[in-house]
Amino acid sequence: MSDTEDDQFHHTTVKITILGEPFTGKSSLCQRYLSNSPRAPGGTTHGAEVLAGQCLGLRPPVPLHLCDVAGNSLSTGMLRNYLYASDVVLFVYDLSNLQSFDKLNVWIEKVKEIFDEEPKKPLMALFGNKSDLEHQRAVRLSCVKQLASKYLLENFKGSARTGEMVNYAFTDLIARVLGLSVPSSHVTVPIKLETELELTKDAAQPDGVPTSPLIMNRKTLRKIQRKASSSILIEKYTDNVRFCIICNYLGKIIPALQSRCTRFRFAPLQHSQIVPRLRDIVEKENVKISEDGIQALLELSGGDMRKVLNTLQSTWLSARNVTEDTVYTCVGHPLRADIDSILTRLMNEDDFGVCFKFIQDLKILKGLALGDILTEIHTKIQRVKFPPDVLISLLIKMADSEARLASGCSERIELAALIAAFHLARQQIDITAIANS
Numbered sequence: 001m002s003d004t005e006d007d008q009f010h011h012t013t014v015k016i017t018i019l020g021e022p023f024t025g026k027s028s029l030c031q032r033y034l035s036n037s038p039r040a041p042g043g044t045t046h047g048a049e050v051l052a053g054q055c056l057g058l059r060p061p062v063p064l065h066l067c068d069v070a071g072n073s074l075s076t077g078m079l080r081n082y083l084y085a086s087d088v089v090l091f092v093y094d095l096s097n098l099q100s101f102d103k104l105n106v107w108i109e110k111v112k113e114i115f116d117e118e119p120k121k122p123l124m125a126l127f128g129n130k131s132d133l134e135h136q137r138a139v140r141l142s143c144v145k146q147l148a149s150k151y152l153l154e155n156f157k158g159s160a161r162t163g164e165m166v167n168y169a170f171t172d173l174i175a176r177v178l179g180l181s182v183p184s185s186h187v188t189v190p191i192k193l194e195t196e197l198e199l200t201k202d203a204a205q206p207d208g209v210p211t212s213p214l215i216m217n218r219k220t221l222r223k224i225q226r227k228a229s230s231s232i233l234i235e236k237y238t239d240n241v242r243f244c245i246i247c248n249y250l251g252k253i254i255p256a257l258q259s260r261c262t263r264f265r266f267a268p269l270q271h272s273q274i275v276p277r278l279r280d281i282v283e284k285e286n287v288k289i290s291e292d293g294i295q296a297l298l299e300l301s302g303g304d305m306r307k308v309l310n311t312l313q314s315t316w317l318s319a320r321n322v323t324e325d326t327v328y329t330c331v332g333h334p335l336r337a338d339i340d341s342i343l344t345r346l347m348n349e350d351d352f353g354v355c356f357k358f359i360q361d362l363k364i365l366k367g368l369a370l371g372d373i374l375t376e377i378h379t380k381i382q383r384v385k386f387p388p389d390v391l392i393s394l395l396i397k398m399a400d401s402e403a404r405l406a407s408g409c410s411e412r413i414e415l416a417a418l419i420a421a422f423h424l425a426r427q428q429i430d431i432t433a434i435a436n437s
């Protein structure tokens, strides 16, 4: 944007007047928008309060005046003064209170009458507040649409309590007044879903071929899931919209939705699939990485490319050199050398106290968790040639130890139990050897 354009917008203050019945949440909306916090319990508004602020969703920020008019001002002669020079008039109703919506007809007619002689008409919009009480909805969606189309009003629904849609609605209205486009970061699907889907339905091809895919992420889906009718919504638009839900945990999607979907599971990536991409990124980003660093990333990722890149990034930021040591140190995972020395002590150290002190000191020095040590030892132990019954009892004891750790048992006690388990295993091996000889 040029400097001249910049200046032009710097000097334009947008005035938004907020009207509606008492208790619909007008003051809460202003508070939510200007300070992104819920309103502390406070009394009703008297007359009108003008609040100054800025719309930070647009660049450069737009100066604002929010005129929060008391719900009982409809019949007072002051309404004309409050509305003076308004660029936007936002009519707020409580979607759990039908009367607050019905009364809007009177409010709108009154505003139209006031602006009848004015050359400049404000942009008018509806805001259905308290969407967090959607389950107590008393105002039918079709009635809202009817009112919006009757008076050509913009239509929003949200909640001053949760902040849903508040920022978007204000930014959108201000952008319209100034003839700007809303930044894409402010465009969220859920609230406009109905409208968007209807548009796509209109645009459906005559042969019924689906025209529009709708890919939802976790956040969008969560919002839809809150609505009791989410599965009905999918069924309703299935003719012309293909819904694609992407998630990590299937269990987090309600059964009603799951039963309407075909499930595709993607296996973890093979090392051969990860390495070329990783090398490409490393080369383009000029990251210094060693071969054992790559191996360490692969080991820790468990086939998850996102984990590979996150670990790569944090290691690079903390050490500026990606090697096996820096990777393991960065994520707080035990080094291979540490595990080897721990295992050597467990297998050979006869003095219980010395062995305990060695592992405990190493844990403190390197900040290792016993759970991680157990996991690593568990993989290594299976490669040691123990007699089968010794190995079985050792594995069972290690599994018990891990379960106790997960349920919050003391690490010191569990470390002692681990050393004891190895002592017993070694005694069993000695007894077996004597018996065989």
Ligand SMILES: Nc1nc2c(ncn2[C@@H]2O[C@H](COP(=O)(O)OP(=O)(O)OP(=O)(O)O)[C@@H](O)[C@H]2O)c(=O)[nH]1
Binding pocket: 020, 021, 022, 023, 024, 025, 026, 027, 028, 029, 039, 042, 043, 044, 045, 046, 069, 070, 071, 072, 129, 130, 131, 132, 133, 158, 159, 160, 161, 162
């Ligand atoms: N559940 C819920 N309650 C809300 C929401 N917004 C406001 N409220 C509550 O509604 C009540 C009225 O809020 P106000 O912001 O004072 O309402 P108002 O429209 O300014 O009322 P007047 O100033 O009397 O015209 C308060 O108890 C708020 O906590 C919302 O989004 N959800």
Ligand SMILES: [Mg+2]
Binding pocket: 026, 027, 028, 044, 045, 068, 069, 070, 071
């Ligand atoms: Mg108020």
